[in-house]
Amino acid sequence: MSRIVHKFTRKVPHWQPRVTPVKLEEATEEQLDALQVTPSNTKVSDYVLTLAHDVESLKVRSPLFNAIMYDPGGMSRAERELGAIGASMVNRCIYCAAVHADRHAKLEKDTSVTEELFAKGEKADLNPRNRAIFDFARKLSESPVDATPEDMAGLREAGLSDEEILDLILSAALFGWANRLMHVLGDPVRHEVPA
Template identity: 45%
Template sequence: MSDIIKANGFTNETLEWDAWLDVIQLEAASADQIKVLEESHPKAKTSDYYLFLAHQPDILRQRSAAFNAIMYAPGGLPRAERELGSLVVSRINGCVYCASVHAQRFEQLAKRNDTVRQVFDTPYGAGVDARERAIAKFSAELTETPGDVSAAQIKALYDVGLSELEVLDLIHSVAIFAWANRLMLNLGEPVFADGSKAEAK
């Protein structure tokens, strides 16, 4: 792993997420609940997040399909840049857990953490080049004022080389984590491996 970064309550360390409400118990789960957990993520059976969402297996199944299509579909926006957009929205919304996950994914894909450090400090202006800065700025603006996206904001992305499909991928990445952040912020809390709370400042 790269150097540990801690800033404003955010970190690139691996965190856990503890649900405040009851999660399903595997020994009492239905066959469909077990099936959707197995479909969703390799660690779903030990994750409070998935064990909570599995109360509604059909919704979890739809969520996982949408997530996989947005974050992992081939072509379009490079994976690292999808993670950058997701990192920015998570930083602005104060979702420490999601920010840690996307910081790690960005580092793994981009092979560096300089942009992560910048996003933790301030999402506006983050990025090592014009393209990253435009992605971070647009992601921040879309997060804070989603109803006010303008043609000029889209043009700014085109001006640094994003294609129409790449812009669409970026919008989808920001949108799904605007939703996921709110879910995680309202239903549980991030914790470090020692059980201590991880909170944005």
């Protein structure tokens, strides 16, 4: 038995596709290449197998994702995760929010920020820098026209450099993308062990 998860959580659920993923044994050469399947790496998630239906997009998406979230310089990794969490909460992508809240907590070695966010949403009690980052990510995610010059000024007042602001824009925008795949193409589920 499995049930759909509707509440934000740091405990990462299972992702169940709403469409039929590509079957690995039926994948084309181009799909196998994009999936990076090798004889020593044959474990591919249902999510990636679903995206393999559009192999041209999948191939360019992974390097872009990794560069935005992990390339050195600019904003800290934890703060990029906060941008991702802001977008994922707006779009109610329970799966993305869980993965990135878990990463944020591990990077910060502290669960308090994500606990506060999941409990109180936009009314969460955050320090001024996290407040400015989360608010900007949230508004940009609601609609590209919702973020204002005042929100941008807030980022500068909180001490963010141009490079950091660019990384925040990129990480929040990237989850505008990721949420529209994860939340749209599948359900976050928890498998229940029968009693």
